[in-house]
Amino acid sequence: MTDTDITSGTMDGMGPKGTKIGLLRVLGPAHVWALGVGIVLVGEYMGWNFSVGKGGAYASLIACWFAGILYTCVAMIDSEVTSTVASAGGQYTQAKHIIGPLMAFNVGLYLVFAYTMLEAANAVTVGFLVQEVAGMTGHAEALNDDAFIVLAIVFLAWLNYRGVLATLTFSLVITAFAFVAILLLFVMTAPAVAPGLLQHGELMSGGASLPYGWIGIIAAMHFGLWYYLGIEGTTQAAEEVRSPARSLPFGTLAGIMTLIIAATLTWYVCAGLMPWEYLGQAGTPLFDAARLTGSTFLVVILGIGTLFATLASANGCINDASRAWFAMGRDKYLPGWFGAVHPVYRTPYRAIIFLVPIALLFALQLPLDQIITFSILSGLLGYTFMPINMILFRRKWPLDSIKRGYEHPMHPLPAITLLALCGVTYFAVFLGYGTQLIAMIAFYIVASLWFHFWRYRFVDRGAQFTMPWPKPRGY
Template identity: 30%
Template sequence: MPWRRRIVIFIGAAVESLLGINGPLVYLIFYALFIGIHLAGVGEALKVMMVISGLAVFAILATAVALIGDFDAANLFDIAPTDAAGASTFMPFGWYGVWAALPFGMWLFLAVEGVPLAAEEAKDPARDMPKGIIGAMLFLLFTALLVVVLLAGAAGAEMIGQSGVPLVDALNAAGNPTLATVVNVLGLAGLIASFFSIIYGYSRLVFALSRAGYLPKALSLTSGRKVPYLALIVPGVFGFLVSLSGEGDLMLGMAVVGATISYALMALSHILLRVKQPDLLRPYKTPGGVVTSGIALVLSLVALTGVYAFDPRAFNYTIVLFIVGAAYFFLYSKNHLVAKTAEEEFALVVASPEELDDSDSDPAVTTAKL
């Protein structure tokens, strides 16, 4: 998944700012260390993630407190307007700039959709998942406003736009070098938290797709600690190899293409389910119903085109990957699915790992046993 590759490149930039070192060895160390923690077990991984996330939140709040006295609204508009259509002091790059900036705006919230992947570990998914997702979105909105508005207002939008470590650079510009060093360490913790959660998310996604037959069955094998070890290791190896390119912005664009396509498909699926199965049991109902999902569908498609405006390569490369995946599905995995219906998919979710490990490799036999 491109977003984890982008995160590890950001981590490299933070380590370079702090220790003066960067490159493939840094990427390898972080991949090996945190995949190793995940291999130790779900509980251990989530506990570490909570501690790291708490440190990252503290870094943002500490930065906000330190910079609030230096905030000047004029600094938000210190970028000289260009000759683009609609350009002004408020929008220096015009409407094209807004369009091309959408991928970066989405990056502030990217991977929050990974929260539902913890459904199998939740005691009451119908109650806990909506609360977790909504709470995460509200908190991300709050911290995003702090980072985007306060940093630019204190240090200048132009300077922050060029920064690889914006919290640190904003504090240095405001004359807080000691706090900048502390926040650099804690900011690294924030990147690690994102990296950590994305490792968890991709492993559970690969595990679920493998278990249902969409990916090779070996990827759903679990260890004695009930950890999908190959679903952790194999994508991690691919992620590390791609991170060697150093193309962080390209990875960001590719991540947003994948995310926006998935968001659009989820919104469309919600609409179709509401229309075709209005009486389906729904423990949680989306406020606004199909109107909300319809708006989400349109916004997802607009954001998707924004990636093309930012970097056509990111758009084209990701579409090629989707085509390869579609070819694999239609030519191979479509004929090897374990679950043929939604009911069988649910049976796979509630089945124990032992049942799955002991099942026959023949999809028909596996389905019969379920």
């Protein structure tokens, strides 16, 4: 077994050789939890409900749990690999060391686009919420939400520019608030507290039970991913946590447990309050649920919760997308100019600034369901990479060759399950959004050819491999 591993206090294999100024190691497991849950919790506040539109409320619940299985596999696999490859860039860096440069380039793009589009979707929801509140408080004309979208993205980018500790501490506080808001809504709508308010039987019977039949259950998997999309982003903080071998698996696995609970509670409350046709197209379903309770207190709490969840998510997305872009720049997969660290704040400031106009372009120009679909597709391609990555990782570096901070059980069952569920989800996206699916894959094919035949010439071959691992078996 190699004498350098991630659990070592003196030589943990972080960062590339020759790095003079690295990212600052200041984060603990709570920040990792906040980063993962913070990015994703917004999925309970908006977006998940489109799965109700694609298959009905029962289909959405089944999709919620199957997507929960998919993401549990993601969290298990990610925790093992990341507890060994703890470096900025997360899955991008994993792919670079385990599969190869072209796969890494694609994974880097998956991460950047999944997070940047999720950030854009969050900003759109902030604007939509402001419009809703303006209407409820007597504003006669429709409020232009563009200014609020721009403000949200620029403010959070500035926060990220200034430093990661302040950014993720901010996320920790507002994520905790948004999670407590969901718990409060669940308690205050429970039959013991508000008899007759939840009407699952009336709202989900007859034609409303499975409006599209069994194919609707498969179709619902498309937006079912939105309940959890982004939990894998915990790995992006790997170079900035104090104890990656402990914090990353703990934060990631605690995060997925939190989210499965929050997702089920969210579905339970919303499906018992709204007709599925409304719920399936609502912009802010939890806020609408609070309105239906008739409680001003809950309306205020869930309104603030929606705002906080979207801000926490956008905040985490800027953090993650910029780390992936930065890591690719540092390796010359992209122009090296992006690989700079701010001399004072120690953040990847050029990557943060560069991605701001791209997020604005998405947020100001595209409809919400399409932004979400593009984000889901990039995430889905990343999840397809993970089982391949895991199988090759165990084959090239068996358990006795590198010490892991965490070893996931029952290998290769989680990898095979993940691959099968990804296959189902591709078909789910195909049902209703087939053109986007083909357009997105076409983009990645052209980008891959561009990288392989042009960009890769600027990359230093051996220097990419920065982990202090032994030579992989079979090479």
